[in-house]
Amino acid sequence: MSALRARLPPIGLAAPIALFALFFLAPFAGLLERGLRDAGARAEMTSGMALEALALSLWTSTAALAIAVAAGTPVAWWLARARFRGKGAVEALIDLPIVLPPTIAGVALLTAFGRNGLLGEPLDDWFGVTIGFSTAAVIMAQLFVGAPFYVRAARAGFAGVDAQYERVAHTLGASRLRAFLRVTLPLSWPSLAAGAALCWARALGELGATLIFAGNLRGETQTMPLAILGAFESAAGLTAAVALSLLLLAAGLVALAAFWLISARAGGDGA
Amino acid sequence: MTLEFAARARLGGFSYDAAFSAAREIVVLFGHSGAGKSLTLQFAAGLRRPAEGRIVIGGVPAFDSRAGIDLPPQRRATGYVVQDLALFPHLSVAANVAFGMGGANRERRLGELLDLMRIGELRERRPRSLSGGQQQRVALARALARDAPLLLLDEPFSALDESLRAELRRELIRLRGELALSIVFVTHDLREAHLVADRLAVFDAGRVLQFDARERVFRQPASRRVAELTGVANILRGRVARAGAETLTVETGGARLRAVAPPGWRPAAGEAVDVAIRAERVNLRRLDAGDPSRPNLLEAAIAEEFAYGASHTLRFACSLGQPVEVEIAARPYEVLGVAARKAWTLELPPEDLHVMPVAPSPPPPSAGGSASATTA
Numbered sequence: 125m126s127a128l129r130a131r132l133p134p135i136g137l138a139a140p141i142a143l144f145a146l147f148f149l150a151p152f153a154g155l156l157e158r159g160l161r162d163a164g165a166r167a168e169m170t171s172g173m174a175l176e177a178l179a180l181s182l183w184t185s186t187a188a189l190a191i192a193v194a195a196g197t198p199v200a201w202w203l204a205r206a207r208f209r210g211k212g213a214v215e216a217l218i219d220l221p222i223v224l225p226p227t228i229a230g231v232a233l234l235t236a237f238g239r240n241g242l243l244g245e246p247l248d249d250w251f252g253v254t255i256g257f258s259t260a261a262v263i264m265a266q267l268f269v270g271a272p273f274y275v276r277a278a279r280a281g282f283a284g285v286d287a288q289y290e291r292v293a294h295t296l297g298a299s300r301l302r303a304f305l306r307v308t309l310p311l312s313w314p315s316l317a318a319g320a321a322l323c324w325a326r327a328l329g330e331l332g333a334t335l336i337f338a339g340n341l342r343g344e345t346q347t348m349p350l351a352i353l354g355a356f357e358s359a360a361g362l363t364a365a366v367a368l369s370l371l372l373l374a375a376g377l378v379a380l381a382a383f384w385l386i387s388a389r390a391g392g393d394g395a
Numbered sequence: 396m397t398l399e400f401a402a403r404a405r406l407g408g409f410s411y412d413a414a415f416s417a418a419r420e421i422v423v424l425f426g427h428s429g430a431g432k433s434l435t436l437q438f439a440a441g442l443r444r445p446a447e448g449r450i451v452i453g454g455v456p457a458f459d460s461r462a463g464i465d466l467p468p469q470r471r472a473t474g475y476v477v478q479d480l481a482l483f484p485h486l487s488v489a490a491n492v493a494f495g496m497g498g499a500n501r502e503r504r505l506g507e508l509l510d511l512m513r514i515g516e517l518r519e520r521r522p523r524s525l526s527g528g529q530q531q532r533v534a535l536a537r538a539l540a541r542d543a544p545l546l547l548l549d550e551p552f553s554a555l556d557e558s559l560r561a562e563l564r565r566e567l568i569r570l571r572g573e574l575a576l577s578i579v580f581v582t583h584d585l586r587e588a589h590l591v592a593d594r595l596a597v598f599d600a601g602r603v604l605q606f607d608a609r610e611r612v613f614r615q616p617a618s619r620r621v622a623e624l625t626g627v628a629n630i631l632r633g634r635v636a637r638a639g640a641e642t643l644t645v646e647t648g649g650a651r652l653r654a655v656a657p658p659g660w661r662p663a664a665g666e667a668v669d670v671a672i673r674a675e676r677v678n679l680r681r682l683d684a685g686d687p688s689r690p691n692l693l694e695a696a697i698a699e700e701f702a703y704g705a706s707h708t709l710r711f712a713c714s715l716g717q718p719v720e721v722e723i724a725a726r727p728y729e730v731l732g733v734a735a736r737k738a739w740t741l742e743l744p745p746e747d748l749h750v751m752p753v754a755p756s757p758p759p760p761s762a763g764g765s766a767s768a769t770t771a
Binding site: 286292296311 | 440441442467468469471473474475477479481483484485494495537538540541
């Protein structure tokens with residue numbers, strides 16, 4: 125009796141919990157219901173445009189994650205271990221894209237890396253490299269909005285590993301890299317995995333910055349969110365948008381589930 | 396010589412300047428917390444960098460500020476057990492111990508070490524699931540696994556209960572013998588220091604006040620401060636009345652005490668000195684048993700008494716102007732009938748009275764911030 129009572133929320137919380145659940149579950153139910161009912165939706169899912177956009181979304185967001193991990197891991201470790209003046213400012217700067225509206229991020233990226241941008245112009249003049257409105261721009265937009273999630277989580281993960289373990293590893297003959305790989309990394313693995321999942325999910329859903337900085341070119345910069353927006357405004361309307369949304373949702377869920385399985389196994393070996 | 400150590404550093408307001416050595420022996424760094432003992436180990440292991448100095452481990456210069464040598468920790472031949480042990484929580488006992496091992500004969504050597512530390516059964520366990528004493532042995536095995544000639548132990552037994560401490564101390568003394576190691580052992584526990592030390596370095600405020608064989612430090616402290624730190628209960632300020640070749644006569648608190656002349660130091664008549672005698676070295680005699688021809692007899696009365704079970708500590712009021720503390724084992728306490736009697740004669744044997752120079756006031760810390768320690 126008491127065990128059952130412990131599992132049930134207090135009666136006063138029942139109403140907000142029910143409302144909250146309804147609010148968050150209803151949109152998914154709506155998507156599913158519409159997708160199942162509407163025969164046209166299933167056809168839209170396998171259209172060339174949809175599959176092209178899905179493939180682009182999947183590989184660009186994965187590329188963005190790879191860059192975020194490769195470059196963000198050392199930065200996060202350094203932020204977790206170093207003590208210096210203005211560290212708070214550096215951390216705030218890294219967190220900034222999290223709170224920045226994506227459209228602003230797109231405009232900002234354009235002013236930096238666009239053809240007439242701060243860095244984009246010399247790149248174009250000296251090397252003939254144009255970033256704006258290319259697949260590279262898609263990845264950069266995703267990296268810009270997604271990487272802070274990874275760095276933030278990794279920093280917290282590294283900070284949670286007592287530096288004493290690294291010092292002891294050094295006294296046992298381990299180089300900095302070996303100490304990191306054999307001690308710090310396995311101990312902070314859950315945080316890194318969570319940060320990576322957030323970063324990837326954020327990159328996958330990126331719309332505003334991509335639209336402004338990379339444009340909406342089918343096969344080149346048209347990722348799923350852009351395709352959904354396009355479909356919604358097209359003749360097919362909501363039907364196509366529902367179809368693409370379900371497709372992206374399913375792909376995202378499968379990828380995240382696979383990711384969690386792999387990281388749980390890796391974490392289980394390590395910890 | 397397994398370790399030659401000399402380092403100077405300045406950390407904030409703390410000035411550090413220490414030197415000692417170790418040659419196939421257990422050297423105890425003894426002192427209060429904050430005296431610089433742990434810092435010494437960090438300097439030796441390479442986890443912190445002194446401003447200047449020279450540290451040679453197993454014949455190899457690990458740090459030499461003049462020659463510009465500063466080996467990173469991983470290239471110094473030390474095994475280091477930090478105070479909190481820091482066993483890797485995600486690795487098994489075997490993986491923890493094998494962490495610092497080289498490739499050749501790894502399995503065989505791992506087995507030997509686990510046997511040596513009697514943790515073979517714990518191979519696959521995680522540190523979390525081990526008792527304090529087991530964790531201690533794993534940490535020791537892990538530090539030994541590098542086959543380094545020098546073992547650095549930072550208060551290794553502080554978290555353990557008394558029975559485990561005793562067992563591990565025995566183990567340590569056995570290891571030093573079996574593996575021909577030098578061990579630098581940090582502790583603030585006087586009894587522990589006495590039990591394990593071959594030589595003792597007494598630390599105070601970043602300085603080594605005395606570095607000597609254990610018995611020398613305990614019987615012949617170099618200064619009043621060393622005597623205080625090593626638990627000498629009775630320290631009297633006096634003046635040399637007569638300085639003979641073998642004995643000194645010291646005037647203190649209106650009494651004249653005869654003391655054996657300290658080795659390697661000859662105070663002049665009239666010089667101010669400190670005289671120390673450990674509480675357990677003072678003899679208790681019945682008043683009527685006093686022989687006036689014997690030196691250093693004092694009439695005294697028990698003012699305070701503390702019973703510790705195995706021994707009693709008695710504080711006597713006497714003519715010296717300060718109380719004299721006497722420690723007496725439980726058995727003689729009963730045989731003498733101390734409980735029933737307040738007035739006694741105290742005998743301070745001349746060979747147990749140790750005369751020390753009055754410490755000159757410590758030199759002011761050198762000015763300027765050039766000397767500073769940095770984390771490596």
